[in-house]
Amino acid sequence: MTGFTPTPARPAPANTVGFVGWARENLFATKLDSLLTVLAITLILYVMKVVFGWAVIDASFSGSDRTACLKDVQGACWPFIEAKFGQFIYGRYPDAERWRVDLVFAAGLIGLVPMLMPNVGHKRANMIFLLGFYPVFAFIMLTGGVLGLAAVDTTDWGGLLVTLVVAVTGIVASLPLGILLALGRRSDLPIVRALCIGFIEIFRGVPLITVLFMASVMLPLFLPDGVNFDKLVRCLIGVALFSSAYMAEVVRGGLQAIPKGQYEAAAALGLSYWKTTRLIILPQALKLVIPGIVNTFIGLFKDTTLVLIVGLFDLLGIVQLHFTDASWATPETHITGYVFAGAVFWLFCFAMSRYSIFMENHLSTDRNGS
C-alpha cells in the first residue's frame, strides 16, 4: 500500500499578486478596460478641479458682509457661513445659554462613543447613562426653567440642534417600536396582528409631510381645551411613529430570514417566547438587517428637514432663512449655504453608513469572521 503525500503549495506567479497584479487584473485587463480607466481618471480629475476651484481658489474666506463675496470670478462665500455659524448650530437659542446646548452635545458624545466601540466594557452602565440619564439631562438643560436655568422656549431652538433632537429621538424611539410592531405583525394573536398591520400600513402609506401636518395642525383640534403640548414634541411623536412603521418592515424582513429550526431548537431547550425572541431570534435578525436599519436611520435623518413646513427651523431651514438677509445677498450665498448644509448632513449620514459596515464585519461569525 502506498501512502498519500499532498503536493506542497507553491507561491503564486509574481505578476499576479501585489499592486501590479491588482492593476493588471482590475484596471488594464483588456483594451476597453484600459480606455475606461483612463476616461474615468480624467473625469475624476476634472470634477476635482472644478470643485477645488470653487471651494478654495476662487472662494472668499474673510469679510463681514456681502462686499467680501463680489469678486469678478467668485467661488464659495465662506464668510457667510462663518458669520451665521452660531445661528446654523443653535437657531435663536439665546447667546448666553448656548453653553447648555454645548454641554448636551458633549455629554451625548461622551455617552455615545464608548457605546459604539465594541471592546469598551461596562455596556450596561453605558446604556443606563444613554437611555436613562441622558434624555432627562438633555431635556432639563435644553428647556430649562428649573435649577436656576432660564427657560428657553422650543420656538427659539433651531439649526443643527433641532435636526439632532428630531433625528436622535426618532432613531432611538423607532428601533424598539419597530421591533415590537414587527413581532406583533408576526404574532399568533389575531387582534395584536391586525392592530400592528393597521398601524404599519397607515403610517407607511401616507407621506411624512401629512403626518407632520396632522401632528401639528389636526391633533390640537382633537385634544380637549387647555391641553396643548409643544409643537416640537408633536413633531417628534409624528417622526417617531412614521419611522417606526418603516423600521417594523425592515425588522420583519430579518425575522423572516431566521430558519424555523432556530425556533424549534430554542423551544426544545425550554426557552419561552420572549427569551427565544431576545436571545436567539432578534440578535440574528437584527444583524441581518443592519444595512436596512441604517438605511432607515439615514432616511429619517434627512427627512428631519421636513419639519420646516410646520414652522420649525432645522439646519436646512435656518440656512435658507438666512438667504433673505440683505447684508449677505450675493450670487454665491445660496450655493454656499446649500453646500454647507449638504456637507453637514453628508457627514452624519456617511458616519452612520461607515459604522454600519464596521458593525456588520464585527458581528460576522462565519468561517472567516469572528
Place this chain on the structure above:
Amino acid sequence: MSDPVIRINKMNKWFGNFHVLRDINLNVAAGEKIVICGPSGSGKSTLIRCINRLEAHQEGEIEVEGITLDGSLKNLEDIRSNVGMVFQQFNLFPHMTVLENCTLSPIWVQQKPKAEAEKLARELLARVRIPDQADKYPGQLSGGQQQRVAIARALCMNPRIMLFDEPTSALDPEMIKEVLDVMVELAEEGMTMLCVTHEMGFARQVADRVIFMDEGEIVEENAPEAFFSNPENERTQLFLSQVL
C-alpha cells in the same frame, strides 16, 4: 420492565386536513432505546416531535414522566427540560459560541450560575470529544462536530429522555461514525432514547426495539434481531430490502 416513562395512547394528529399520525400506541420504559424507521412522509419525525410538543396532537393522550401533554404552558416547560432533542440540521445558534450554545438553557431556563453551567458544558463537550472547540462559533466546525455540539447542548439540560430526529442524515459519510459513536456511548450509559434513523447498524447495536412506520401508523415493532432477520409485515420486508 419498569413503569413506562413515555405513554402514548391512541394518539392522532392532523396537519390541517391531512391525517399524519393514526392511532399511535407506544410505551417506552426508562432506559429503553427505540429506533424508528420508515419511508419519508411516514410520520416518524412528527411522532417524536409530539413527545416534546414541538407539534401538538389533536386526539388521544401523551404522558411523559407522568405529565400529560396538553395545552397548558407550565407542563410544557417541565417536559422540555426533561427531554433533549437533536435535529437533522443541528440547529445550533450561529451567533453564539459553542460554549454559549451549551450553557443557554442551564442559565436561562434552569437558572444555574454561569460558572456551574460552563463547567457542566465543558464536561459534556469533552464527553462528545470536542473539548477544545468550546470558544469557536458553530460555522467554524465540521458537520459532525456541530452535531456533537448539538448533542452536548441537549445533554446540558440533564434530560432523562433524548430524542434524535435523523441525526446523521445531513452528514458526510466520514462524519456519521463520530456522531454514532457518541450516541452508542450515551445508550450504554442507560439514557432513554428514541431515534429516527436509517442507520441500521446502529439499530442492531443498541436498539431494544425497532419500530417501522408507514402512512402515519406503526406497522411493526420488534426486537432488532427479529425485526431485521424475520420481518412479519410485507411492507416492512419491502422497506428493508431497499435500505439494507
